Amino acid sequence: MSTIEEDVTTTRDLAALVREREEELAELKVRLREWEDAFGAIPARDALFTNISGREVKALYTPLDRVEAEGYGEGVGLPGEFPFTRGPYTTMYRTRLWTMRQFAGFATAEETNQRYKYLLKHGQTGLSVAFDFPTLMGYDSDHPRSLGEVGVCGVAISSLADMETLFDGIPLDQVSVSMTINGPAIILFCFYVAAAEKQGVSADILRGTVQNDILKEYQAQHAWIFPPEPALRCIVDMFSWCSTHAPKYNPISISGYHIREAGATAAQELAFTLRNGFEYVERGIAAGLDVDSFAPRLSFFFDVHNDFFEEIAKLRAARRIWARGMRDRYGAKSPESWRLRTHAQTAGVSLTAQQPENNIVRVAYQALAAALGGTQSLHTNSMDETLALPTEKAVRIALRTQQVLAYESGVTNTIDPLAGSYFVESLTDELERDALALFREIDDLGGVVPAIETGWFQQEIASAAMRQQREIEAGERVVVGVNDFEEGSGKIEIDVLRIDASVEEKQRSRMAELRQRRDAAEVERTLTALTEACRGHENLVPRILDCARAYCTLYEIRHAMEEIFGSYKEPVFF
Amino acid sequence: MSENRKIRVLVAKPGLDGHDRGAKVIAAAFRDAGFEVIYTGLHQTPEMIVNAAVQEDVDVVAMSILSGAHMTLFPRVKALLDEAGADHVLLTGGGIIPEEDAAVLEGQGIGRLFGPGTSTEDAIAYVRDWFAQHEPV
């Protein structure tokens, strides 16, 4: 639309061309008005025409919607080129498909290790570790607060010993591993690095990602330990350590997923995530790091929800906003720093407990949106996840869904195939505008941390969640099998995976054994040194690595840090 | 019944799971239904929940559990409530709870447990009906 492809040799030609375009648009305007009259004369279906984010979408988009848009080169461009709207890489899926990475973990390290080997055998190309709640909160399996939750929603990892078992027989120099952990991320990361050492793999060849995005924990997911300032220090320490010792490792995955799952709209997910990302960049720069030394390793993680086109536009807009911010606001020189690379996961909240097989279809559409949006890796949810942890069969179907998409559908052949669609381009622009407006609101509140402390993010997300709930309960928004097209008794017939209560027992005895076996003096020494380091300003990674190697437990390390850092308290708001 | 009598509900998030979207949605819905809702916040132990329930003299304790720990946490809270002399309190809740588990828990004196996709109206109606039948003097 905004390109003029014909050769223009003279100004006369140009003037003629411009006139021609203007005439064409004027004519379109007239015809569009006629069409609108005809359209308006027929009553619409009794349905909600806002999308799931509450966004008004029009019935028709035309070149007229793009008259004010930026030029093609400026706003859209080519894949692998600024502003990366069409994709972070030049060749995209022509040279390398997205990484099919299924999040998995349950029970003990031993059992999860078995599941990983199974997934790798079935063609999965990367691992993604799900930890149990005690681990996510920095508690050992034998801590009283872990009661009933050990190994239930993920794998229990309380020390280097568990981490060694988790990757037993899995070559960490070859497989890239993503770990979903935030509050105690720096500790689990050190367990991982130490486990690789035991395999003879040095940190500089490790590939993978640790989520490590604490800001969204305060905003949405709530697995926090320390207050924001010390928590952000840990993150910057990891940026700094990884930039020299583990240059292929992503020390953060800035995540919109949990923000969206907590009820945010697509625009909120986009804005909050990117603003969090910029916050990390600012913190790194403030700590004296060169932006180009760490920014290339920042990675992202977005949700892919039900509204097909909005999700595609969201990923396109994310790349463009990030590139512009990094280059123009933070002065990054390296294109690697401008390039937003993302993992995506289909929307867990969109799954229904009723008629769970329908979830396979939902997941497939969402996966298609992720691919058309140009994701670098993808997790597809299993149909039974609203009922319990996924069974092996459900996980296999989810993985096969990606494989059918990648190998049969043909969508991988052409890069960013929806570019140029009047609708998708308009929506991409609109999402960018919405995000920038939200950035301004956050800045007016004094920045990300003050806005967290006053509960602003949490309130914004909660009111969006409330709106969606109301629409569903009022029957305005149809959820198939839930508020329409229901079936019979609603009895759910599907196998669910159960975690044996003996897991907790097993973990307890493992812990007791470990506490016996290790060198108590070395544990004491490394923990004391860590507490001292927390008091000062030195990088904490080497200290925590020492603790990990001495088989200090997760909670011991957390506790040694907490003595100086204190713990975060939930703000009160509704 | 005194005209000032309100249904008091403690909405609690036991355990370590931080997913409070459901708890917050139901807490707001209960308030909008005219209940007085005491919200405990995240990461509560069974002891904390029961102490709060006793001090607040609530009619209902509603727990939201998405972590799979329901078979440990519901019976534990129920036992502590009974021990504290608060056996008149309705213990109910919701989350990712398979139907068989809900049936087992109901057999132990725990009220209805609501799964994903439940409308807040159903939960409100359930609490109102229960209250109408059980209102203490």
Add this chain to the structure above:
Amino acid sequence: MALSASLQALLDRFHAGTTTALARAISLVEDEREGFQDFMHEVLKVGPRTARVGFTGPPGAGKSSIVATLATAYRARGEDVGVVAVDPTSPFSGGALLGDRIRMNELTTDAGIFIRSMATRGSLGGLATTTKEVMDLMDAFGFARVLVESVGVGQTELEITAAADTVVVVLVPESGDAIQAMKAGLMEIADVFVVNKADRPGADRLVKEIRQAIHLRAGSALRDVPAHHGVDLSRLGGAGSARAVKERPARAEPQGWEIPVLRTVAQSGDGLPEVLEAVDRHREWLTKSGELGLRRRARARVRVQNVVDRELRRLARHTAASGGRLEHGLDAIVQGAETPYSVAREVLADLLDPEAR
């Protein structure tokens, strides 16, 4: 009047120190359930003993965090603590979301601390209508300290002065503009000022402004208007025609209490020991100066007025409704045969002298 069997049983358990009995007694009073006044009469025969500290200030100022820290400090000294936290009732649904416990989570498993959340249920003064009675109950139950946290809707909440011996006003730098508007009122009620989140920009300015306002008051024509104690408590009773009643002859102006302005960062605990110390010092001053007796007397006056008002209101409603008098009156007003005044006069006449009709 004799208590019903069930209330007598509740009273016995209350006197035996059973927590569930206290909790139920609070509900009894809060809901104004049948027989609650007789129950209170029995309970309050011991007279006031506890130290009552009130906390007020705008929302988000950190009142709950400060209450939680002070409660912990009292517990460390072996004193039992009762806490009442008040949140607003939704005017639309009549329901309420009470979230103050979130800030006090660490206290909830300590048997020496009892926390109760209350909804305002339509009362506008920052407390619920029965909050003072709930504090009386906690007093009678034997807590050494009773702390009350008002709603903090941003306006001056005078009710707190009628509920507490010591009033702590908590402010934050961000509330600067709001403070301007309410400064005069705050000066009247505060015994201790706390500027929380004192690590934020604007804290110094706020502290300075408060100090200036205190000195201005102390050195000006307002000299004769003492803090807090000068608040006309009778206004709170709702008795419209009563003039301000000074509890103290003009000569007995309280001496020697200079309102401290303290800086805290509740998140990290900075400055909180100073708040504790100031509240203790104020207590000591209250006792030594004889001010405590005056404040208790003033409070008793309000409490009596409250009970009389409540009973009158109840009786008036009952009288108005009985025999459909009000309903008939309404028709007459609509037809122009009567006015609201003539109908009200009839109701009142009936209330004051039922035999005369």
